[in-house]
Amino acid sequence: MDTGILIERLPKVELHVHIEGTLEPEQLFAFARRNGVSVRYPDVEALRAAYRFHDLQSFLDLYYEGCAVLLAEQDFYELTLAYLRRAAAQGVVHTELFFDPQSHTHRGVAFATVFDGISRALAEGERSLGITSRLILCFLRHLDEADAFDTLRQAEPYLDRIVAVGLDSSEVGHPPSKFERVFAAAREHGLLTVAHAGEEGPPEYIREALDLLKVSRIDHGVRCLEDDALVERLVAERMPLTVCPLSNVRLGGFAEMRDHPLKRLLDRGLCATVNSDDPAYFGGYMTENFTATQAALGLTADDILTLGRNAIEAAFLDADARERLLARVAQSAA
Numbered sequence: 113m114d115t116g117i118l119i120e121r122l123p124k125v126e127l128h129v130h131i132e133g134t135l136e137p138e139q140l141f142a143f144a145r146r147n148g149v150s151v152r153y154p155d156v157e158a159l160r161a162a163y164r165f166h167d168l169q170s171f172l173d174l175y176y177e178g179c180a181v182l183l184a185e186q187d188f189y190e191l192t193l194a195y196l197r198r199a200a201a202q203g204v205v206h207t208e209l210f211f212d213p214q215s216h217t218h219r220g221v222a223f224a225t226v227f228d229g230i231s232r233a234l235a236e237g238e239r240s241l242g243i244t245s246r247l248i249l250c251f252l253r254h255l256d257e258a259d260a261f262d263t264l265r266q267a268e269p270y271l272d273r274i275v276a277v278g279l280d281s282s283e284v285g286h287p288p289s290k291f292e293r294v295f296a297a298a299r300e301h302g303l304l305t306v307a308h309a310g311e312e313g314p315p316e317y318i319r320e321a322l323d324l325l326k327v328s329r330i331d332h333g334v335r336c337l338e339d340d341a342l343v344e345r346l347v348a349e350r351m352p353l354t355v356c357p358l359s360n361v362r363l364g365g366f367a368e369m370r371d372h373p374l375k376r377l378l379d380r381g382l383c384a385t386v387n388s389d390d391p392a393y394f395g396g397y398m399t400e401n402f403t404a405t406q407a408a409l410g411l412t413a414d415d416i417l418t419l420g421r422n423a424i425e426a427a428f429l430d431a432d433a434r435e436r437l438l439a440r441v442a443q444s445a446a
């Protein structure tokens with residue numbers, strides 16, 4: 113089958129998207145106007161032109177600045193629903209979203225405001241778009257352990273609607289070991305765990321995420337290829353990697369898409385998946401990530417189906433839901 117048609121038809125599962133990273137410039141300006149927040153760019157074009165990043169930190173600086181326009185529950189609701197509409201239009205049938213409560217509570221926005229807006233939109237998305245979802249609370253790793261513990265405490269009333277905790281923000285210098293105790297506490301609450309590791313940080317951070325944080329998935333993980341023994345372990349444990357190709361290129365991890373290791377990860381037998389990360393900032397959602405990697409790396413129809421099945425295997429879904437989605441993938445290739 114033609115790979116373009118397959119990419120369009122594939123029922124997609126997204127496992128790595130930061131809801132704050134879906135804030136499109138148009139919506140950023142609309143929220144800014146509504147909330148009386150000033151933006152240091154004159155218009156949408158000027159803001160978009162500033163999205164030229166050379167590493168993770170240069171992106172995060174703008175990403176946190178963008179968060180300043182999010183103040184009311186309605187903002188989080190509209191942000192999330194707009195993402196779900198775009199995702200559903202691209203054939204995403206299930207999505208597992210990260211949110212960064214500390215980016216908001218540190219600005220005086222209540223945890224409840226953030227959570228209620230996002231979760232109201234997720235319920236609406238399931239009702240009106242048929243898109244199922246899970247929510248993952250990410251701790252900002254540039255902040256300290258006590259702040260993460262405080263955030264976990266604020267999340268306690270909502271833990272029945274949070275599937276996992278994760279770890280994001282500036283990676284280098286903030287190893288997973290810094291959060292070993294708060295992740296243990298989260299697991300005691302019954303939460304699963306994931307962590308960004310091996311995006312900019314060394315393979316050792318991936319080992320720490322496995323051994324100390326007991327993660328069920330590694331977010332990014334592309335630097336595992338520098339360590340053969342680690343690759344063998346990830347293959348043997350069938351540990352999923354939520355890979356974000358456009359993000360990796362836009363943040364300078366790889367000079368061009370043709371240098372991206374997605375195909376090598378698949379060929380090594382790793383459970384790699386394709387995801388958008390911060391689609392409003394990196395030039396595309398799920399379809400654009402599949403299309404760009406297919407074109408640059410020559411992914412075959414089999415590769416695309418493997419990526420689709422890997423994401424279903426890696427999703428935080430029960431066995432029945434997984435079986436139903438796998439049947440839909442098979443249908444999409446028929």
Ligand SMILES: Nc1ncnc2[nH]cnc12
Pocket residue numbers: 130133168175280281282308311359389390
């Ligand atoms: N790609 C990324 N890496 C680390 N932290 C993030 N927060 C939002 N996007 C991120």
Ligand SMILES: [Zn+2]
Pocket residue numbers: 128130280308331389
């Ligand atoms: Zn990410």
